[in-house]
Amino acid sequence: MSTSFVCEDLVSQVQKIQNQILEIENVLDNQCKTEKKIQSELKSYSLTFIDLYGNRTVNKYIDHEPINKVLKKYKKDYVSKYL
Structure with missing residues (x-):
């Protein structure tokens, strides 16, 4: 082999x-x-994102969601709209 x-x-x-x-x-x-x-x-957790201007965004996620998927979604939904 x-x-x-x-x-x-x-x-x-x-x-x-x-x-x-x-x-x-x-x-x-x-x-x-x-x-x-x-x-x-389902078990879940909250993540607080703070942008450059000090604005806080708190999102709730379910444990089965991988952190890299969560971060990609945040970048796609938030960063492209507001920064």
Whole structure:
């Protein structure tokens, strides 16, 4: 068994896992949007963003959301509009 074959197989497995994670995130997001009761049952956290002018924005996120996705969404929604 060559090393390149093992690496390709490993990369393939990692990509499958990443796709499964994205699918699960999408299912949870869709359920949370449609059912408010589920939102209160899931663990969540709040992040406070402070811009250059001292304005605070507090957003609530559910634990299954990865921090990099949260930051990308904040940059897309807030930074492009106000700065």
